[in-house]
Amino acid sequence: MKQTVTAIFDIGKTNKKFFLFDEDFQEVYREYVQFDEIEDEDGHPTEDLSALRNWLKTVFDRILKTEKYNIKAINFSSYGASLVHLDENREVIFPMYNYTKSIPQEIIDSFYEKYGPEADFHQQTGSSSSGMLNAGMQLYWLKNTKPEVFKKIRYSLHLPQYLSFVFTGIPLSEYTSIGCHTALWDFQERDYHDWVYAEKLDQILPPIVSTETSVNMNYNGKRIKIGVGIHDSSAALLPYVRSLSKPFILISTGTWSISLNPFTDRLLTQQDVKDDCINYMRINGKPVKSARLFLGNEYSIQVKKLAKHYGVEADYHKTVKFDPEIHYEIHKDFEPLFHWESIDVPNMPHKTTLRYTTFEHAYHHLMVELVLLQVASIKSAKGSMAIEKLFVDGGFSDNEVYIQLLSHHFRAMELRTTDSSLGSALGAAICISDTQLNSKFLKKNYSMKKHIPFIAK
Template sequence: MIDVTAVFDIGKTNKKFFLFDKDYKEVYKEYTSFEEIEDEDGHPTENLEALQTWLKSVFQNILDAQEFNVKAINFSTYGASFVHIDENGEVLTPLYNYTKPLNQEIVNSFLDKYGPKEEFLKTTGCFDLSLLNSGLQLYWLKYSKPEIFKKIKYSLHLPQYLSYVFTGIPLSEYTSIGCHTALWDYTKKDYHEWVYKEELHHILPTIVSTETSINMNYNGRRIKIGVGIHDSSSALLPYVRSIKKKFVLVSTGTWSITLNPFADHPIIEDTHDKDSINYMRINGKPVKATRLFLGNEYKIQVSKLHKHYNVPEDTHRHIKFNYEIYTEIANDFEHMFKWESLSSKHMPAETKLPYSEFEEAYHQLMMELVELQIKSIKDVIGEEHIKRLYVDGGFSDNDLFIKLLSHNFRNMKLRTTDSSLGSALGAAISISDSKLNSKFLKKNYSLKKHVPFIIS
């Protein structure tokens, strides 16, 4: 049997299970997804019971098969989600979805006590006041559902709840607390004063390092069980561990999150910028970040283009950068797309497509989207001298996206990495004692160098 580290990587849609060998090579994977259920207000939410059953059965099947010697297990999940348990460890409420609207009266009451809003958003690294800031869920429960709130023994962030399922030990860790929860005061490096005034610290378990693991006897096996990690911080970890020089990581997908773990002044100053946020590294150090609803908008606009030009739905996947089309558009550039899930000061009132070919319209679309991505990257770099830019996720193999970025950041070294395993690998690395060297990304992430195209 080969020694492996097991990781559950839980997304909103896909639930994944991986086994990695000592060199972090994937040796086994399993995927599933569940239909959402509804909470008491009819809002869609995670089927927590089905998730818990799947976790235990998948893990037990691996142990029973005796093909792999599982030495450790860890958990990476999406953030902004709490599981509330009573003194018997029973779950008290649904896993409230962070898209659930928060009663404005609750928000107003919170601000009356702990405003002004701008100062609060700045110190907590948040961009609004909603259930996306999971700390406000505790405030909402306390005042909207007091009978349930009284029964809460512990409120566990989702990664730590998954760990708790296996260990029975309630804990908190930095990456989940630092994920725009409104709980943490980045200026004090402690829970915000409102947490203590509302006495919420009594139901928030002891904070430990994300690298903490618990040696357990699990069904007769000695296994090291991690405390879990927030997925964005997890995806960043392999880069931080293997790259010695300063860099910025653009993690692309439905959301494009740009992360600068080296900012000298990471606390967000502009509280009107709803796309500037803070995350935390595993040691509690703040990470300056920006977000852009890039993949979501791309999906909407590409679908419209396919219909408009009556081409197959996968046409966009095969378009390569065309210098002639690019220069023709760039020479007389104007904004032509009206966004549906983004906003931009240059956005026209209606989309206009003067092109006869899909390829031309697609170039126009990518030039406009990359323009927004450039701003997002520049905002996160600020005045700092950072010469390395890494791109991973869905857009890392989009030829136009990468060539346009490379062209606009000619003074930076642009690298792409191919890792659908990003957050899962980070979770495995976070509980490992092994050191990563500079060749790690090349070996495990198909690291590619990109040079700007030549301007004729």
């Protein structure tokens, strides 16, 4: 008797993952792979789409042939700010440009001269001026710097929808990818922003469908429901939204730490834009007020430096437990010591000063400073709303020092961590299922842990 499962491809920038979930959303199979990046025409690293596409097909075809599983549905989650461009033959043209690539300042200036002022524009589009992280700006850049090749584009697909296209051949768009800081969407008008129509980009953006849309297809002789894909942060949020009724904030941690507030009912204010708040979108098109912090990236940079300075193993930081005595010593004479390399903070030191004799003390001080940035980010996403629940998932959910410090700063809120290395994949599976979730779902599927703030001196 074959086991009925839902298949999910969860595509990160580093790890490409494949999961099978049973009908209770329990993981029954997984495999990971990593690919070397290739270079675009300027020598900038980017995703090897050909290798990715071949892996998707190879893995899925292999699993379809097994006698163990009966795949009823497949869906896809992946990172945003990435577009795949197809010509009239639906073949890929251009590399999939990396969102870390820079856009010439004159292109950005010309955009805001035509469609600014900048603060008003980003208030309307729920985005910030982030270069290639704004997928819309990628299209504007392409149109103005590579016009001859740009004319050959028939469709520009967000990455999650390209993954679906590999299996269906149907080009589509959906809300969560459009709404992830693309600068394409007018959140008040609930439509593409006027600039998209002025530049005629709507002609290459495929029809918009609900994120819960699926295509029933005969694939290699099997009848399978194929989803249209979902942006990974929105996917990670979905199980919480579906199973909880009271307002909460979800901090999705990793390279970026994103504080997500899905209970906002108004547009971003000018102050929100100044505080680097943006909007994501729920699967129904409603905004999710969010604040981003390059936390994981900065953390990686700093712990490497600490390990080298104190002569410990590169992964020694993973063994450090929270010590309230060390925290007390840091707190009583606190001053910032760290100079950030990837986070812009006013009045930070010009260079890092390590005045401690042990790695543990320096590490605690690093975490105190990073958590202060995290606290400010959460408060920006929260605004003036009365929210009592705080959830942390992703890479920092098992960092004891981070969690203890966070619970200390939000003593009046209920803080829980989740074991959700599967978060985005599970959300993608839920998105195309007809299952109703209840409040017990998170506890059962996410190994939820409640954290009590430590008693400070």
